[in-house]
Amino acid sequence: NFIPFFFKEAHLIAGYEMMYADYMVLDNTVFFKKMIHSIFMGPRLKANIFYFVPANIDLILSSIALPNGKQKNQVDFLFTADFF
Numbered sequence: 001n002f003i004p005f006f007f008k009e010a011h012l013i014a015g016y017e018m019m020y021a022d023y024m025v026l027d028n029t030v031f032f033k034k035m036i037h038s039i040f041m042g043p044r045l046k047a048n049i050f051y052f053v054p055a056n057i058d059l060i061l062s063s064i065a066l067p068n069g070k071q072k073n074q075v076d077f078l079f080t081a082d083f084f
Contacts, residue, residue, distance in 0.1 A: 002050070003049065003050070004048075005048070006047060006048045006051075007043070007045060007047050008043050008046045008047055008048060009046040009083070010043060010044070010046075011043070011044040011045075011046070012041070012042075012043055012044075013040075013041070013043075013044050013060070014041040014042075015039075015040055015041075016038070016039050017037070017038045017039075017040070018036070018038075019033040019035065019036050020033075021033075021034070024036070026064075026066055026072070027066065027072065029068065031066075031067050036064055036065060036066060036067060037064070037065045037067075038062055038064045038065070039063050039065065040060050040061065040062040040063075041060070041061055042059045042060035042061055043058075043059055044056055044057070044058050045058075049081060053081055053082065053083060054081070054082050055079065055080065055081040055082075056078075056079070056080045057077075057078075057079055058076070058077070058078040058080075059075070059076075059078075060075070060076045060077075060078070061073070061074075061075050062075075062076065
């Protein structure tokens with residue numbers, strides 16, 4: 001009664017992003033014509049489920065510098081699988 005789950009590869013994803021927008025809502029605050037900077041990093045595990053279904057498991061830690069000088073940190077978990 002087990003689900004076959006096989007790990008194939010492990011990767012480290014990292015990056016730096018800049019975003020400019022006419023308006024954006026962050027932490028219940030509206031910013032007009034501002035730019036934010038974000039740094040993210042985390043592991044990506046590639047696997048197979050049920051012997052043939054490819055899947056990715058991402059755990060991403062991001063740090064966002066808000067225009068008002070504050071820093072926002074968050075952790076995202078993402079599981080994707082291609083069944084079709």
